[in-house]
Amino acid sequence: MKTFAGFICGLIFGVGLVISGMSNPAKVLNFLDIAGTWDPSLAFVMGGAVLVTFFGYRVVLNRASPMMSGVFHLPQNKDIDGQLLTGAAVFGVGWGLGGLCPGPAFTALPLMSTGIIAFFPALLIGMWAGRMVPGILAARA
């Protein structure tokens, strides 16, 4: 059941991305282009998503536990550190270059454009590196 729930959540998430227009990198890049062909749609996507999540999370977290799992797995890390800010800054550069964050990269892949076929494997390699580097740095320190 946990697996089926995962599929349904991924499907709803992906349909949301496609309907909102965020699976189209041109729309994301135009959001970032205030000085040019500005399209403010992305702010409405974030607004709609945060509004539902903000209130929905409060209802859900009033329960003792999730329905199909023992505990809520919430991030425990509270540190504002160099890794957080460096990672976010680097991610923003990539997002500004390609107009694709990880979610839309997944919903764009089945449409098989040349750009996404180049982007997707590189995204996975970058993610893998992002997971390995903290361990390598810690081992050296």
Added chain:
Amino acid sequence: MTDFTPWTSAFGGALIGLSAVLLLALNGRIAGISGISSAVLPPWGERIANGDMAWRIAFIAGLFAAPLLVQMVNGEPIEQTVSGNIGLMVVAGLVTGFGAVYGGGCTSGHGVCGVSRLSMRSILATLTFMATAFITLFVMRHVVGV
């Protein structure tokens, strides 16, 4: 040019929020795409033994199925313009993937779920990646002219 679509974008956003709420209510998990997808990559370690791989792979399968479902229901292709500059897209992919995982989240994990939890980490991360994305786009389009 792309059309400004406040209503469909807000509705699509609300669906993203619904998915995040459901994933927490059902599986007790945060709907962070970079977290979910990077955890599926090797090395797997204890994740396989803990039985936390299957729902992640299913979530990703749902993401892949979504555009195909929308196309089938709408009966027309999804509007999408992706740069055909292969070098640029490879660099963009590497940088996006590395930054998202190194920084502990992307637009979904930090931007939607973290901001909704009023996490200071996520709010700062979101402001940071928004700022560098705006600067990068400005430099690429209005200074370099790509």
